[in-house]
Amino acid sequence: MGLARRIAIVGVGETRYERRATRDLASLRCEASRAALADAGLAAAAVDGLIVPGSGYAELHELARDLGMRGQFHAASCFHSGTAVVAAPLEAALAIEGGLAHTVLCCQGVAWGSERRGNVGQPHAEMRMKAAFEIPFGWYPQVVHFAGMARRHMELYGTTEAQLGAVAVACRRHAALHDNAILATEPLELDGYLASPYLAEPFRSADCCLVNDGAGAFVMTSLERARELRADPVVVLGVGCGVVPDGEYSSLREDYLATAAVHSAPRAFAMAGIEPADVDFVALYDNFTALVIQQLEDMGFCARGEGGPFVEGGRIELGGALPVNPSGGQLAQAFVFSVNHVVETVRQLRGDAGARQVADAEVGVVTGYTGAQHATLVLGRG
Amino acid sequence: MSGVADVAERHLPDPAWSVARPFWEGCRAGELRIPRCDRCGRWVWYPAPLCPDCGGEHHVWTATAGRATLFTWVTVRRAFLPGYRAPYVTALVALAEDPRVRLATFLRDIPTRGLRAGMPVELLFETVSEHLTLPAFRCVG
Ligand SMILES: [Zn+2]
Numbered sequence: 001m002g003l004a005r006r007i008a009i010v011g012v013g014e015t016r017y018e019r020r021a022t023r024d025l026a027s028l029r030c031e032a033s034r035a036a037l038a039d040a041g042l043a044a045a046a047v048d049g050l051i052v053p054g055s056g057y058a059e060l061h062e063l064a065r066d067l068g069m070r071g072q073f074h075a076a077s078c079f080h081s082g083t084a085v086v087a088a089p090l091e092a093a094l095a096i097e098g099g100l101a102h103t104v105l106c107c108q109g110v111a112w113g114s115e116r117r118g119n120v121g122q123p124h125a126e127m128r129m130k131a132a133f134e135i136p137f138g139w140y141p142q143v144v145h146f147a148g149m150a151r152r153h154m155e156l157y158g159t160t161e162a163q164l165g166a167v168a169v170a171c172r173r174h175a176a177l178h179d180n181a182i183l184a185t186e187p188l189e190l191d192g193y194l195a196s197p198y199l200a201e202p203f204r205s206a207d208c209c210l211v212n213d214g215a216g217a218f219v220m221t222s223l224e225r226a227r228e229l230r231a232d233p234v235v236v237l238g239v240g241c242g243v244v245p246d247g248e249y250s251s252l253r254e255d256y257l258a259t260a261a262v263h264s265a266p267r268a269f270a271m272a273g274i275e276p277a278d279v280d281f282v283a284l285y286d287n288f289t290a291l292v293i294q295q296l297e298d299m300g301f302c303a304r305g306e307g308g309p310f311v312e313g314g315r316i317e318l319g320g321a322l323p324v325n326p327s328g329g330q331l332a333q334a335f336v337f338s339v340n341h342v343v344e345t346v347r348q349l350r351g352d353a354g355a356r357q358v359a360d361a362e363v364g365v366v367t368g369y370t371g372a373q374h375a376t377l378v379l380g381r382g
Numbered sequence: 383m384s385g386v387a388d389v390a391e392r393h394l395p396d397p398a399w400s401v402a403r404p405f406w407e408g409c410r411a412g413e414l415r416i417p418r419c420d421r422c423g424r425w426v427w428y429p430a431p432l433c434p435d436c437g438g439e440h441h442v443w444t445a446t447a448g449r450a451t452l453f454t455w456v457t458v459r460r461a462f463l464p465g466y467r468a469p470y471v472t473a474l475v476a477l478a479e480d481p482r483v484r485l486a487t488f489l490r491d492i493p494t495r496g497l498r499a500g501m502p503v504e505l506l507f508e509t510v511s512e513h514l515t516l517p518a519f520r521c522v523g
Contacts (some may be wrong), residue, residue, distance in 0.1 A: 043504065121462070125393070128399070130430075132399060132402045133395070133405075134395070134486045135393045136393055136516060137472060137488055137516070137518075138463070138466065138472030138486070140393075144462070146458050148454045148455070148473075155454070155498065155499035191437070197459065198457070200456050200458045200460070200462075201459060246434075251428065251474050251486055252484055256453075256454075292409070
């Protein structure tokens with residue numbers, strides 16, 4: 001069953017992104033979902049499929065109730081957090097082609113700024129092997145895991161701190177062009193980056209994603225129906241998922257630096273019938289700067305070990321050969337498990353990105369990541 | 383570096399958890415013991431019900447020589463955990479018996495010339511309480 005070019009994204013929505021919102025996560029999800037439905041010109045009653053990654057049973061049904069859904073709906077979920085958001089079009093395409101649903105809403109939000117007060121490592125502390133063999137030895141939280149990968153990359157390939165900084169600076173410059181980016185008014189240049197203190201060497205705070213509140217959502221339906229709803233639907237050209245086969249513990253992966261993008265990207269590109277050279281811009285899951293470099297390599301935009309030089313010289317900035325994370329991403333706009341990347345990619349492909357617009361954008365790629373999991377989504381102008 | 387005085391606040395392993403108990407018993411006896419498949423000899427780390435190579439179910443906690451190489455490391459400048467005083471160096475080291483076995487560890491005796499992946503490191507033990515001894519590694523040579 002071919003799933004390429006069968007569905008489209010017809011609506012996107014976001015809340016304001018804030019360090020701490022005055023509302024709870026349920027109301028943030030509801031607002032983002034309503035905005036996405038309004039953008040699609042659809043009523044909640046039209047939704048018969050829901051993907052709400054990370055939600056529990058109660059949260060799923062509360063969102064359906066709060067939106068005003070009264071009919072039957074199909075609930076799909078497979079992967080986790082960022083991977084689940086970017087894999088949602090695959091789930092939606094399967095459901096729509098299989099006759100389980102016509103219109104699928106995906107919503108993702110976080111309230112870590114309010115709820116966790118920065119203690120984002122808690123889920124890891126609850127994993128028994130990490131609790132026994134990693135945390136007692138200081139190998140915790142996530143910033144340490146990813147700083148360890150960055151250090152190994154530097155040791156093997158000569159990647160430099162200035163190259164990590166190039167990712168942080170690109171995202172910050174892009175965020176400055178966005179009216180809904182948390183760090184829009186906090187500029188960063190490379191000398192300032194290099195002068196800032198280390199957090200977990202080689203990472204500084206600018207290498208780390210934001211901890212904030214906010215939500216985003218998008219609505220998917222069949223391409224035929226999408227063309228009836230709007231003149232500029234954004235088409236799902238390809239989508240692929242992958243997993244690292246040797247498991248959750250990054251400390252033990254045989255290929256320590258490979259993300260599951262080595263599996264998800266070729267699948268998504270093959271489905272779309274494209275190659276990396278056909279991509280106009282990318283919105284890569286950016287929990288830490290180094291993961292952007294790792295993904296550029298794993299997805300074939302450059303060879304293993306060449307990601308450092310690749311991000312230098314403005315290549316990944318707006319106006320460069322491959323703009324990366326034009327919204328400012330999770331390093332500078334907001335951390336919402338890549339749903340902001342989906343929203344931004346749709347706006348870019350509609351030509352609605354204002355000062356951030358990538359010229360002649362026809363093909364954009366979004367990624368989501370969750371430890372051993374990865375998803376790649378190829379979107380195209382309708 | 384973290385000190386023994388900090389222990390009350392530190393996140394410490396539960397030495398009674400059945401899956402890991404032989405590891406902590408080994409540390410108290412002065413040995414770094416890792417489970418090894420008694421059918422094919424594969425070191426099975428972390429402890430798992432089945433050997434990833436042959437599916438064998440019987441794994442024998444086996445003493446290692448305590449020699450390893452530095453795989454990667456992080457110098458933590460702001461303590462993320464209670465009970466630690468930054469800076470400290472936390473690392474992954476690859477065991478000589480099978481470099482696929484990596485252990486997270488605090489790294490001691492950091493040389494002034496700095497660290498490099500592949501440097502030799504050796505095992506030591508740090509007593510936390512009468513019930514718990516933790517392994518650590520120090521730079522050598
Ligand atoms: Zn075996």
